[in-house]
Amino acid sequence: MTDTNPTAAICLIGDELLSGRTRDVNVQQIASFLAPYGIPVEEVRIVPDVHERIGEAVNQLRERYTYVFTTGGIGPTHDDITADAIAGAFGVGIDHDPDVFAMLQARYDDMETEFTEARQRMARLPHGATPITNPVSGAPGFQMGNVFTLAGVPSIVQGMLGDIGHRLQQGTVVKSVTVRSAGLREGDIAEKLAALAEEADGVSLGSYPWFRSPTDHGVALVARSGDQEKLTAAEMKLADLIRSVGQEPEVLQDGAT
């Protein structure tokens, strides 16, 4: 892991994502958070609230990627089984963490709210895990080896990410630029784009059509590179390519992506 660029995978946990009840936003949120650290997300899985399925996915992903981020299933209710599943995946026990327990106890005392047995469950960490601060609602996530276990609620995920950056290894930041054109069709530029992609050294080119209606469609060409000079050169070539078929390019500086 030391000489190569760090990588990440995300494991979203929750029946509500698989059923379509909830549309995920955490992949985008976590990927955007990791981009400035130069850590690309290379795989995502969504698994149900089933102990063995969570453990299997986490074990496969943590072998393969530098970091794994899980979301969901760490609240106080019966379907919150992620902490137990992570402990199972690592083959360790799980117990109330005294510091987390005391912090939550004080928090609920302050709110004059009973610190019920269910709420106490949120103080349970797998043995060897370190907590991840939750500035939104108190109950922490945790880091176990290279696995970061976060809440599912997006605003809480965002809060927890603030306690993660300092734990990450920095990679090469890949920046991107989008050159798009409404009305352009992929088939008009595919051959020339393939030639550009072939000759592009250190730049990857992607083509993303949109088709919202018969009058609202077009293509976004995206160049990605860790080298700003190469990226600028690619941007000009993509703009020229679009002009060569009689269309007008529009350039969007995406920043890190």
Next chain:
Amino acid sequence: MTDTNPTAAICLIGDELLSGRTRDVNVQQIASFLAPYGIPVEEVRIVPDVHERIGEAVNQLRERYTYVFTTGGIGPTHDDITADAIAGAFGVGIDHDPDVFAMLQARYDDMETEFTEARQRMARLPHGATPITNPVSGAPGFQMGNVFTLAGVPSIVQGMLGDIGHRLQQGTVVKSVTVRSAGLREGDIAEKLAALAEEADGVSLGSYPWFRSPTDHGVALVARSGDQEKLTAAEMKLADLIRSVGQEPEVLQDGAT
């Protein structure tokens, strides 16, 4: 597969989803489409535009689930490699399909648009695949065994789903009901909810908190069942549970989910 309920997995293909550039909508769209057929989505993966990674994911998923749906990577550009990856995964060749080729040729002739070599690529199908009609933009998806390969653009996915329903085995339709309450906290009802979940036969209960701001938060309790009577009974118990802690329940009939 004959006596058990059919299942599905979704494999989203595309660097733009992993980078966070694009937020997926196809999981929700495909899961909602499958719900009335009684086919639950049990796993989702997002993989990059890399031949081996697509093949590996598809091969693992098609072994495990009744149906697999892939999205993305079937256009005319150099980064559209899904058809080749599926052929590779099944260990078969890939060629222009004469019928699809003729259909696309006629379509581009009608539009007085050159049927370039790049556009001709969209007529390539793995040996043994059958096309899936694309009423939006012409170039078809395809079915290869239990794998349905669709476009990535959501409006085109929607169009292609219209040519898939008649190919699917019907399962038991699971319906859901949501009983939610603004201001409710999971910790207030977790013990009683666990007891309900324990005694509920043929009904699964999930708890989904939202926390958008300090003044906009609450909990949605969701019951799912294939049995309408049991679902109605669960709905009443969930509403009573919420009232028992002094909050007001709001019932949403979700239908199939």
